Amino acid sequence: MTISIAIAEKITTLRQVEEKLGLILSGDNQFFTEWMADLPALSEAEQTRLEQVRQNYLYQISDGSLLEETVKMVVLSPLLELAGFYQAPYRFKTEVSVDIVAEGDNDEILRGRIDVLVLQGKLWIVLIESKKTTFDLELAIPQTLAYMAIHPNPEQPLYGMIANGSSYLFVKTLGKQYGISDLFATRSQYFNNLSGVLRILKHLGRIIIES
Template sequence: MTTSIAIAEKITTLRQVEEKLGLTLSSDSRFFTEWMVELPALSEAEQTRLEQVRQNYLYQISYGSLLEKTVQMVVLSPLLELAGFYQAPYRFKTEVSVEIAAQGDNEEILRGRIDVLILQARLWIVLIESKKTIFDLELAIPQTLAYMAVHPNPEQPLYGMITNGSSFLLVKTLGKQYGISDIFATRSQHLNNLSGVLKILKHLGTLMT
């Protein structure tokens, strides 16, 4: 008998990602280098716009934790626009229903509806509600990998970005392996900041097209 279970209830740890989806963290340092390669500098206009996004975020967060829609308007949407993802040839969908057949003796179908943007079907951007600590991104990794596991062509590189507005993580899946980037922070003015996120998104966009 097949059992239907919500993804959010069943895939909550990286151990479950391995046991139920067969995905393992790659130990190859060359597996996910797309976020570490030397990338072209941003234009002065792009840097100015990103600084305004950062200031807008700092102002809004000074009043407390931000709701998902606020994060989307203040941080995520400007970032995607600067990356060129609102223009051809990119397309995106939101709130996509997914089904995953879990591994194991019991027949389990994991179901969920994800609040993501799918760009060219190979870049998934997962927006989680802003919380108080940076570790919420870590908690979102298992579910993000579960959503990415439904891709019809697992032998093709698939990229994802997880954000709660204050922080960003990038992930990659290929076959039965995955890799995770360092954390990028909206608040930062130095390394691993919004500029780094935008450069990587633009780079991933060129890889997809």
């Protein structure tokens, strides 16, 4: 799969996503139900492991913001392993890295980076690294959609998870439409937490294999 870095770097807002790529946010509440419906249950062992991941994250973040490699080791890698993505029949492909920039307080420039792993060509795992602070996931949505929009088969449903270690969003594109899930958080114990993230990953993994 060939990705045009120039396109992704120039798409920094949702307005540009709509104007330059022709994508529109779906108004159909049935467009992206995959993150809500028919999610697999987790075993007690999986739930125990996720709680350990959560505790590991809270311990590491207590010293300040986490760099990319720490986020990968502490949070992302355990999630992908529990979802079964390191085993057959799944295959990962590493794509490009792109810088994202946001204006902070006192005219500071906050810089981050997104790395993309593509699973089976249909599930995009997007990790944001922040050099200064925890980036709002909203900053990575336009570039994630830009990657997905220039997929060679845009008429097939594509899915993505955007993560920065503390928070998670899921996105879907199909044709010229896209949808976005609610926000999930590592810190949360009860609602929209790591258990929800893992259940969605398992469900999306099953969908892309079956399709």
